[in-house]
Amino acid sequence: MATDDRQDNPDTELPEGVNSSPGRLLREAREAAGMSLEALADRLHLHKATLQALEEDRFGDLPEPPYVRGYLRGCAKALEMEPEPLLQAFRASGQPAGPEEEQPPGPVRGRIESPAGLRRFSPGLLRIAIFGAILALVIAGTWSLVTGGGTDEDAPASTGTTGVQDREEAPAVTQEVPGSVAPTDALPGPIPLQASGAGDDGPLAPEGSGTGAAQAPGSEPHESGTDARGDDASGDGVPATTSGREEREGEASPGPVRMRMVFREDCWVQITDADGEDLLSGLIRAGREHRLEGKAPIRVFLGNAPGVELTFNGRRVDTASRARDDRTARFTLGSP
Amino acid sequence: MLSRILGLLSNDISIDLGTANTLIYMRGKGIVLNEPSVVAIRQDRGPGGPRSVEAVGIAAKKMIGRTPENIQAIRPMKDGVIADFTTTEKMLQHFIRKVHHHRMFRPSPRVLVCVPCGATQVERRAIRESAAGAGARRVYLMEEPMAAAIGSGIPVDEARGSMVLDIGGGTSEVAVMSLNGIVYSASVRIGGDTFDDAITAYVRRNYGILIGEATAERIKHEIGSAYPGKELEEIEVKGRNLAEGVPRAFTLNSNEILEALQEPLHGIVSAVRTALEQTPPELGSDVAERGIVLTGGGALLRDLDRLLMEETGIPVVVADDPLTCVARGGGKVLEMIDEHGTDFLSLE
Numbered sequence: 001m002a003t004d005d006r007q008d009n010p011d012t013e014l015p016e017g018v019n020s021s022p023g024r025l026l027r028e029a030r031e032a033a034g035m036s037l038e039a040l041a042d043r044l045h046l047h048k049a050t051l052q053a054l055e056e057d058r059f060g061d062l063p064e065p066p067y068v069r070g071y072l073r074g075c076a077k078a079l080e081m082e083p084e085p086l087l088q089a090f091r092a093s094g095q096p097a098g099p100e101e102e103q104p105p106g107p108v109r110g111r112i113e114s115p116a117g118l119r120r121f122s123p124g125l126l127r128i129a130i131f132g133a134i135l136a137l138v139i140a141g142t143w144s145l146v147t148g149g150g151t152d153e154d155a156p157a158s159t160g161t162t163g164v165q166d167r168e169e170a171p172a173v174t175q176e177v178p179g180s181v182a183p184t185d186a187l188p189g190p191i192p193l194q195a196s197g198a199g200d201d202g203p204l205a206p207e208g209s210g211t212g213a214a215q216a217p218g219s220e221p222h223e224s225g226t227d228a229r230g231d232d233a234s235g236d237g238v239p240a241t242t243s244g245r246e247e248r249e250g251e252a253s254p255g256p257v258r259m260r261m262v263f264r265e266d267c268w269v270q271i272t273d274a275d276g277e278d279l280l281s282g283l284i285r286a287g288r289e290h291r292l293e294g295k296a297p298i299r300v301f302l303g304n305a306p307g308v309e310l311t312f313n314g315r316r317v318d319t320a321s322r323a324r325d326d327r328t329a330r331f332t333l334g335s336p
Numbered sequence: 337m338l339s340r341i342l343g344l345l346s347n348d349i350s351i352d353l354g355t356a357n358t359l360i361y362m363r364g365k366g367i368v369l370n371e372p373s374v375v376a377i378r379q380d381r382g383p384g385g386p387r388s389v390e391a392v393g394i395a396a397k398k399m400i401g402r403t404p405e406n407i408q409a410i411r412p413m414k415d416g417v418i419a420d421f422t423t424t425e426k427m428l429q430h431f432i433r434k435v436h437h438h439r440m441f442r443p444s445p446r447v448l449v450c451v452p453c454g455a456t457q458v459e460r461r462a463i464r465e466s467a468a469g470a471g472a473r474r475v476y477l478m479e480e481p482m483a484a485a486i487g488s489g490i491p492v493d494e495a496r497g498s499m500v501l502d503i504g505g506g507t508s509e510v511a512v513m514s515l516n517g518i519v520y521s522a523s524v525r526i527g528g529d530t531f532d533d534a535i536t537a538y539v540r541r542n543y544g545i546l547i548g549e550a551t552a553e554r555i556k557h558e559i560g561s562a563y564p565g566k567e568l569e570e571i572e573v574k575g576r577n578l579a580e581g582v583p584r585a586f587t588l589n590s591n592e593i594l595e596a597l598q599e600p601l602h603g604i605v606s607a608v609r610t611a612l613e614q615t616p617p618e619l620g621s622d623v624a625e626r627g628i629v630l631t632g633g634g635a636l637l638r639d640l641d642r643l644l645m646e647e648t649g650i651p652v653v654v655a656d657d658p659l660t661c662v663a664r665g666g667g668k669v670l671e672m673i674d675e676h677g678t679d680f681l682s683l684e
Contacts, residue, residue: 045627
């Protein structure tokens, strides 16, 4: 479904400081050493066609980058030259230069359910938050022990409700947290929140629970808190306060949609469509362009939002204005 | 519950618990520890007296062969598996604390330990319990060649055969992988330590001189090679003359070391040949097309790739940073566990 416009000709986009492609460097070194293509291929036990592809920078016809780097190193050794210029040129051609730049292999499609909102925090911040939460719990616990049964009598008096409504008080209060935040700047909770809500209600799109939460305070807050998501309400409240916001594009566009992404800077991305399929995921290098097709609504997570130009169904989407302080942005496009 | 809370305060780590070196990869930080798997144990008041850990890692390795009677520098791992359970546990405990040095609480990370594929159930259980005893909240075991393959960046999730040869300190593992699983694997108890022993034995046999473990390793690093080179290199070393009983200096050259290493090298080549014979033909042709990937510290032995290429007739590539492939692969798997659970790989 996702089509990838990989630019396979590195000659046209070599960055500064590198004045030749790996293939050209290799060919020059081989010719300088007076070795024929066949002789070098024999020495490395490679097919002649593979070596030819390497010399002509046809990376599409070669195995994965770790192998290519190994071939380049082997060639350098056979030609008694330093491997670094070849590897540097390979790196400059837009291929992964080392183990750190490669993506972990094989994402299992449609199974990404990790709490991305929490992971965006640095471990240090997360730890401070946990410490704070534990401290608050301890203080709250001590307070309730010290004050004893007095609170039970005070609570109905302050809300002024009858004994029957008292039982509904807890979910109603917790429900107000996402409810009161959502309408002010149209920011419903994070993805895990929606996923769990949708899961309980049936096979709905993630937006089902989000819109439900947004409508809740306008109509009847008690109703949504009690019947539909009473059990989840307390659980939902926690990530809503700690994780980031998610924005939605107002335009409704059901069915397949088209996106075009131009990367001006390196950026980590994760684009997921309505079926939960990853259209694009991983670190994309500057200068790349990707065209994606998928089913709306599309969930977008950008690690470096200002560095990406995004067009959605032919309309430009302003990514820079959606970026948070840490340059990340998370939003949904084409939600009904 | 408490361990879970403490777990949030610890970083998950992947450990390449090797015979020669232990490497630790911490999520988000990369390789944070690379130290010899050596522990120096002090035992005062004679045999049966109280034992305490004198030094671990680099400090302990310096003591090998140079300790007084009450201190013993030992390698708790042998042939890729635990030879001394208690000492391994102490060593792991030390290393785990060392990489969590700034923490207020006792670290309780999730730990992924890579084990040789030839390790028996008893040996695996020993490693698991040792890691748990060292403070791990949860222990995953993973076979070394798979971790090495993932660490080297080759795509193991595709329906294509990839062969990895991981030469560690105590064992060499050869495996063919496809679709996130191991199709064939074999482990031979030949590794970097075997090379050192072969050099020591050669020097004793031909010169009548005894050299230490550290000297043998230095010879291997400086002039060791697996294939005849164009230039002859020499090194001057000192050892004890067995006949005279006094230290003597003498010179060794690279051809002598090549001769000394013939036997262990032959063992590794045979293992690779057997693997190629046993590999299903479709996967074998994938391997022949792309090549064998060489990882582990043994891959740094000069011209080992050339030897394997000449002996098998298929391309051999050395992975990037071969020494750390296993630990890095384990780290990547920890990240994948968070995203996809443990179903996608054969973890224990």
